[in-house]
Amino acid sequence: MVNLPAPLVFGTVMVRQIIEATIPMFSPSELLPDCTPEILEQEAPSLPPHSYDSESNLLVLTTQSYLVQSQGKNILVDACIGNDKARKRPTFDHLETGWMERLLATGVTPADVDIVVCTHLHVDHVGWCSMLKEGRWVPTFPRARYLLVKPELDFFTRPEVSAVFERNGNYWIDSIQPVIDAGQVDCVSEDYRIDDNISLIHSPGDTPGNVAVLIRTEGRERAIVCGDIFHHILQCKYPRWNSRFSQLQDMARQTRMALFERYADTDVCILSGHLPTPGYLVRKGISYDFCPVKESLHMHAGEGS
Numbered sequence: 001m002v003n004l005p006a007p008l009v010f011g012t013v014m015v016r017q018i019i020e021a022t023i024p025m026f027s028p029s030e031l032l033p034d035c036t037p038e039i040l041e042q043e044a045p046s047l048p049p050h051s052y053d054s055e056s057n058l059l060v061l062t063t064q065s066y067l068v069q070s071q072g073k074n075i076l077v078d079a080c081i082g083n084d085k086a087r088k089r090p091t092f093d094h095l096e097t098g099w100m101e102r103l104l105a106t107g108v109t110p111a112d113v114d115i116v117v118c119t120h121l122h123v124d125h126v127g128w129c130s131m132l133k134e135g136r137w138v139p140t141f142p143r144a145r146y147l148l149v150k151p152e153l154d155f156f157t158r159p160e161v162s163a164v165f166e167r168n169g170n171y172w173i174d175s176i177q178p179v180i181d182a183g184q185v186d187c188v189s190e191d192y193r194i195d196d197n198i199s200l201i202h203s204p205g206d207t208p209g210n211v212a213v214l215i216r217t218e219g220r221e222r223a224i225v226c227g228d229i230f231h232h233i234l235q236c237k238y239p240r241w242n243s244r245f246s247q248l249q250d251m252a253r254q255t256r257m258a259l260f261e262r263y264a265d266t267d268v269c270i271l272s273g274h275l276p277t278p279g280y281l282v283r284k285g286i287s288y289d290f291c292p293v294k295e296s297l298h299m300h301a302g303e304g305s
Contacts, residue, residue: 004106017066070194070215073195087171092168116141151202155208203255204248221268278292
């Protein structure tokens with residue numbers, strides 16, 4: 001039996017969290033260059049479970065998708081690392097996870113997915129855009145329209161971006177090109193509105209075309225899927241810290257601090273790209289706490305924190 005987190009309900013919108021993996025992934029200084037051994041030693045005792053592995057001295061990250069169900073549509077936000085993909089990082093290489101089984105456990109099949117949104121085109125957000133079938137990479141979701149933001153496509157098709165593919169393995173060929181070749185890509189603006197409840201918000205920094213997905217129902221903002229505006233809970237306490245992998249460092253910092261400032265001390269639920277649970281931001285002086293949604297509140301998360 002597949003165990004899934006309880007659904008989150010925001011008015012007429014339901015969100016299901018589909019976790020691919022939660023694993024020790026990066027050394028602290030690799031992901032967060034400002035995280036010195038001294039600071040980590042100070043912070044480690046208060047870090048929540050599933051954020052730091054002391055035995056390996058690695059920060060723990062979750063890779064996950066969000067299935068957003070709105071106005072009769074199944075909208076998949078982000079597509080994780082994927083199975084069977086050749087990657088240079090061992091923790092990404094030739095994975096065989098239960099992600100597909102977890103999607104199916106929601107009652108949704110790949111053919112039921114109407115729209116796929118990649119918040120950005122980094123390797124750990126596009127993998128399940130395609131799957132291996134009879135030796136070929138084919139779109140995982142045969143009926144879906146894949147929404148790719150124009151600034152993101154423009155950036156990742158520049159020759160000078162080849163270093164991203166050299167570092168990870170050329171994931172464009174096995175994860176993005178198949179959906180382009182199948183004619184399933186819609187190139188959309190960075191403020192594209194999917195329906196009355198769901199819209200994109202340009203959130204540049206991690207990449208030039210990074211977008212967040214805003215859920216707004218009954219006249220107010222209820223939740224935001226924020227992709228890689230921040231990667232780890234340490235960035236809540238240290239909001240000026242950037243990921244080493246963010247393409248536009250100054251812009252990444254500005255975007256993150258603006259998100260924290262806007263949504264701290266509100267009942268807008270933060271659905272992070274890499275934290276294992278959704279939650280709320282709480283202001284704490286010049287920094288922030290991230291307070292996970294309690295299990296008992298999952299079914300009505302948008303009604304208050």
